[in-house]
Amino acid sequence: MNYTAHVDLFVRENLPAKDLLPEFIFQTPELQFPKRLNAAAEMLDKAVVEGFGDRVAVIGKDVLWTYRDLQNNVNRLARILSEDMGLVPGNRVLLRGANTPWLAAGWLAVWKAGGVAVGTMPLLRAKELKQFIRLARISHALCEASLMEELELARCECSELTQVLSFGDSAFDRKLAGKPADFAAVDTAAEDPALIAFTSGTTGIPKGCIHFHRDVLAQCEVVCGYWLKPETDDVFIGTPPLAFTFGLGGLLCFPLWARACTVLLEKLAPPVLIKAIEQYCATICFTSPTGYRQMSGLASQYNIGSLRKCVSAGEALPVDTRNKWREATGIQIHDGIGGTEMIHIYVGSGPGDYREGALGKFLPGYHGMLVDERMCPVPAGQTGKLAVKGPTGCRYLADERQKSFVREGWNITGDAYHQDDDGYLYYHSRVDDLIVTSGYNVSGPEVEEVLLEHPAVAECGVIGTPDPDRGQLIKAFVVLRPGHAGDEAMVKSLQDFVKRKAAPYKYPRAVNFIDALPRTETGKLQRYKLKTL
Numbered sequence: 236m237n238y239t240a241h242v243d244l245f246v247r248e249n250l251p252a253k254d255l256l257p258e259f260i261f262q263t264p265e266l267q268f269p270k271r272l273n274a275a276a277e278m279l280d281k282a283v284v285e286g287f288g289d290r291v292a293v294i295g296k297d298v299l300w301t302y303r304d305l306q307n308n309v310n311r312l313a314r315i316l317s318e319d320m321g322l323v324p325g326n327r328v329l330l331r332g333a334n335t336p337w338l339a340a341g342w343l344a345v346w347k348a349g350g351v352a353v354g355t356m357p358l359l360r361a362k363e364l365k366q367f368i369r370l371a372r373i374s375h376a377l378c379e380a381s382l383m384e385e386l387e388l389a390r391c392e393c394s395e396l397t398q399v400l401s402f403g404d405s406a407f408d409r410k411l412a413g414k415p416a417d418f419a420a421v422d423t424a425a426e427d428p429a430l431i432a433f434t435s436g437t438t439g440i441p442k443g444c445i446h447f448h449r450d451v452l453a454q455c456e457v458v459c460g461y462w463l464k465p466e467t468d469d470v471f472i473g474t475p476p477l478a479f480t481f482g483l484g485g486l487l488c489f490p491l492w493a494r495a496c497t498v499l500l501e502k503l504a505p506p507v508l509i510k511a512i513e514q515y516c517a518t519i520c521f522t523s524p525t526g527y528r529q530m531s532g533l534a535s536q537y538n539i540g541s542l543r544k545c546v547s548a549g550e551a552l553p554v555d556t557r558n559k560w561r562e563a564t565g566i567q568i569h570d571g572i573g574g575t576e577m578i579h580i581y582v583g584s585g586p587g588d589y590r591e592g593a594l595g596k597f598l599p600g601y602h603g604m605l606v607d608e609r610m611c612p613v614p615a616g617q618t619g620k621l622a623v624k625g626p627t628g629c630r631y632l633a634d635e636r637q638k639s640f641v642r643e644g645w646n647i648t649g650d651a652y653h654q655d656d657d658g659y660l661y662y663h664s665r666v667d668d669l670i671v672t673s674g675y676n677v678s679g680p681e682v683e684e685v686l687l688e689h690p691a692v693a694e695c696g697v698i699g700t701p702d703p704d705r706g707q708l709i710k711a712f713v714v715l716r717p718g719h720a721g722d723e724a725m726v727k728s729l730q731d732f733v734k735r736k737a738a739p740y741k742y743p744r745a746v747n748f749i750d751a752l753p754r755t756e757t758g759k760l761q762r763y764k765l766k767t768l
């Protein structure tokens with residue numbers, strides 16, 4: 236094996252076999268990385284060495300940290316992890332918290348200490364946390380004090396999770412105070428895993444996407460260096476959670492890479508965002524199409540003249556939303572399609588190269604084609620599946636589904652497009668049936684699994700239906716057990732049940748009662764038929 240700083244080799248040993256990996260290409264000078272690389276050292280320690288120590292790095296509620304403050308706090312936290320919690324390089328560390336400066340410090344501390352970070356969204360409950368802990372064999376956790384309850388519930392059933400530190404309370408402050416503010420970054424290999432990002436699959440079992448230290452920096456070079464081109468006086472802001480790679484890049488990695496500043500908001504709602512843009516004079520915004528749509532209606536009430544660039548991703552950006560935002564602010568949105576498997580955006584449109592209705596072109600560093608089922612390129616104008624390769628790509632942690640995402644060295648993202656003669660890509664839809672609602676990915680079977688635990692439910696099928704505000708709406712078709720009535724009270728009971736058992740955004744906003752589900756002869760649920768009911 237090549238050089239590694241990892242002592243715990245679990246992730247390295249559970250990488251896909253070589254012949255199942257996508258091809259990685261590094262064509263430009265900026266994408267030539269050294270063999271040893273630590274993402275936190277590059278983004279943080281180098282910034283201080285370069286003289287940015289006194290510049291503001293992170294702003295949170297009642298908190299303002301310079302690059303030096305951030306470095307000191309990251310170092311103390313890295314010491315707690317390795318000296319008190321016994322972290323050895325390669326161990327997985329679960330991160331759980333709202334977007335705050337301390338959560339950001341957690342990510343960086345894990346990287347500095349050579350750990351593998353596993354971000355989790357604050358809304359997740361014990362059921363989902365348990366899955367991650369088991370799949371990624373997570374031994375350590377950093378959890379915001381106010382969110383400990385569900386983690387403790389999960390921990391009761393997961394013996395692998397032995398070390399949990401809650402942050403943001405007075406006990407944490409005391410621990411920190413006892414630690415010196417220096418810590419030498421572990422000399423990780425560029426190809427040592429830095430994070431496992433979980434993505435919901437269509438089967439309900441989440442897939443863990445492994446990304447290396449090099450990948451963290453490659454996304455910065457491509458998305459920032461070639462596309463967004465931020466400057467040191469930019470102020471980043473937005474709503475994606477740091478646990479979502481869209482947010483990890485946009486609100487942590489990119490601002491630090493650019494030696495700029497990031498504003499972290501705990502509450503991730505559009506009305507909060509637009510107010511904060513005004514308050515902090517933010518210049519670069521990351522949010523979903525739904526976010527821009529809602530903010531368009533509020534823009535006249537705020538002075539958001541500081542904004543220069545806006546990135547939209549996560550789901551398709553309707554032309555109408557793009558137009559409304561441009562009318563409200565004068566800004567042409569950077570639409571970008573990215574994915575957890577690719578870590579960040581690989582196709583996008585900038586204000587300069589926007590073409591009506593098109594998603595955009597491959598960002599420099601990536602290239603690809605549209606193919607049919609047999610991997611043959613389709614002619615211009617015809618719909619095909621996107622096949623893409625570049626400096627980043629898909630590596631599922633011990634998962635058979637690697638074979639369907641990566642074919643012949645290409646990442647097959649599961650999205651259908653057509654391309655015009657000039658190379659602009661036009662997005663159609665996902666090839667499979669993943670529900671994308673308000674920017675969250677939810678799989679039907681995952682919600683079905685929960686509903687089936689309800690005593691009144693005999694059978695159910697969950698799909699997404701188009702919705703102007705949320706992109707898609709989660710709709711459940713339920714067959715009740717005998718003796719139960721399909722009335723309003725039952726709808727509420729089922730919805731409350733899902734909200735209690737899983738992350739609340741997964742509950743079905745529409746519930747229909749039917750006598751039987753459409754099935755094939757082999758017993759498979761026919762989702763496409765549900766969509767026409």
Ligand code: 3UK
Pocket residue numbers: 434479480481482547548549550551552570571572573574575576578579580594648649650662664665676
């Ligand atoms: C869909 C889009 C149309 C598309 C993501 C930026 O969304 C991200 O990652 P996920 O793994 O989902 C990926 C899938 O979401 N999608 C994303 N962006 C767009 N559809 N237009 C878009 N602009 O189906 C894609 O395959 O949750 C986005 C950066 C990092 C990310 N993880």
